[in-house]
Amino acid sequence: MLQKWHKGMAAAAVVALLMSGCGQKPAPQGTGATPPATSSQGSGGGNTQGTAPQTPAQPQEKQLKIKAYYSDDKLENLVEKEVSFAYKQDQDKYAAALQALTVSNDPKAVPLFKGFTFKSVVFKDGALTIDLSMSPESRLGAGGEEMLLRALQKTLFQFNEVQTFDVLLDGKKVESLMGHMDLPHPFKRGQN
Secondary structure, eight states: OHHHHHHHHHHHHHHHHHHHGGGOOOOOTTSSOOOOOOOSSSSSSSOOSOOOOOOOOOOOOEEEEEEEEEEOTTSSSEEEEEEEEEESSTTHHHHHHHHHTTOOSOTTSBOTTTTEEEEEEEEETTEEEEEEEEOGGGOOOHHHHHHHHHHHHHHHTTSTTOOEEEEEETTBOOSOSSSSSOOOSSEETTOO
16 A cells, blocks of 8 residues: 555656656757747736747848949040949948949059048938048049049949038048049039
8 A cells, every 4th residue: 555655646746847847947049949938818018929039130242233433554544344342231332332443453444542441431311421541652643633533423423322422531621632633522413
C-alpha cells in the first residue's frame, strides 16, 4: 500500500512540475523556439498579440544613372559622360553625384574636381548646400574655373527637385572658389 502511495505522489509531483513550467526561461531569439502566446483578452494596453518588435529594415541600395561633366584633355571644352552609382537614401544621391565628378577612368575626360573634398551635402526644401574644401593643386585658371562651375550646374540641376544650390568653401561663403569667377549665393535653376 505504501508503494502505491509513493508512486501516486511521484506521478502527481511530475504532473505538477510539468504544469508549472518548472521555472523555464524564455528561449533566446533566433533559436527557432516560439515564445508562448499571450492572451488578447488582457487588462488593456501594451502589445497583447504576442509578436516581437520588428527591427527597422535596412534601406535597399538604389542605382542611378546621370550625366557627369569633365574637361577634355586640353582643358578647353566640357565632356559629358554617363555615370552610374549606388546610394541608400535619397539624401545620399547628391553627394554620390558630386563624388562622381572627382574621378574618371577615361583619359579624354579629365575630372575638374580632382583634389576636392565634399565635407557635407545637405538638401532641404529644394535647396542644396554643399560644403567643400580644395587642395592647392586643384586650383585652375579662369577658363578651368568657369568650366568647373558649369559642370557643377549641369550635374546638379539634373535633379528636378533641386531648385537652388549654394557652395561653401570650408564652411564659409566666398566670393570666388579660385579667384577668377564670381560665385553666386545661391545658384538658381535657369541662371546662366
